Amino acid sequence: MRVLVVEDDEEMAQTVAVGLRQSQMAVDVAFDGPSGLERALCNDYDVIVLDRDLPGMHGDEVCSELLAAGCRGRVLMLTAAATTEDLVDGLGLGADDYLPKPFDFPVLIARISALARRVHPVVPPVIRHGDLVVDTARRTASRGDRPLELAPKEFGTLELLLASEGRAVSAEELLERVWDEAADPFTNAVKITISRLRTKLGDPPIIETVAKRGYRI
Structure with a gap:
């Protein structure tokens, strides 16, 4: 947000x-x-x-x-x-x-x-994808019975990917929607955040890289 x-x-x-x-x-x-x-x-x-x-x-x-x-x-x-x-x-x-x-x-x-x-009226306060649960009101996330300790940018990235319902989200859109105006448009912050998020989410992996388009769940 x-x-x-x-x-x-x-x-x-x-x-x-x-x-x-x-x-x-x-x-x-x-x-x-x-x-x-x-x-x-x-x-x-x-x-x-x-x-x-x-x-x-x-x-x-x-x-x-x-x-x-x-x-x-x-x-x-x-x-x-x-x-x-x-x-x-x-x-x-x-x-x-x-x-x-x-x-x-x-x-x-x-x-x-x-x-x-x-x-974003189509996005419910609690988003579920398989065993992944994201509470956008309380700003918490869990997978299975395991709570996820997510940094602000990691949470924002996960929230936006889930809300996009399978649509590929570009790195540029993630920078615009999740980062602030101080973000360098040429930074690799999005790539690093996605990598950390994948590690925290664990297996089976749910974030897919779409060539030349970005990332999606």
Whole structure:
């Protein structure tokens, strides 16, 4: 899952980003409205966590621009105000959900996960493939009776391959969807992650390399 956090309080933005990464999400951060809008339009995010009171461009305007551009990512708007009028205004501008500050971090994680499922509605919260079980809500995986200790990128790669239902997923798509904007497009990170994932999944192997197309389950 790839998330963009747009928050002008840099300490809070980085704290949220660290917490989301620990929950096995790929996270980019922007600290003002214009840069947040630019990132949201240039990258394929599942969820955009958008502070309402932003410098340079108000969060309301960012949200309206995203809606007008047909942005696929779901918008979770944050605000220090928590009145009914603020809630109605935010949702009316195109936000998919609204969370007042301060908030409990588990609630933020749950809201983001719920919104991400709307982006890919065909993917159930728990994905099963033979004896492999991936719980996308709890971010856990197991094969048979053996829990899998997966790093964030390994989990994200496995989740995307399973959700693709047999379609070959290219290394470029994996970088776009699982890694963040700091990823080098010429890196061999995807190949290394696939290799580690295969080792952890064990036998019989379930990840297939498709020549010139990528990987599939």
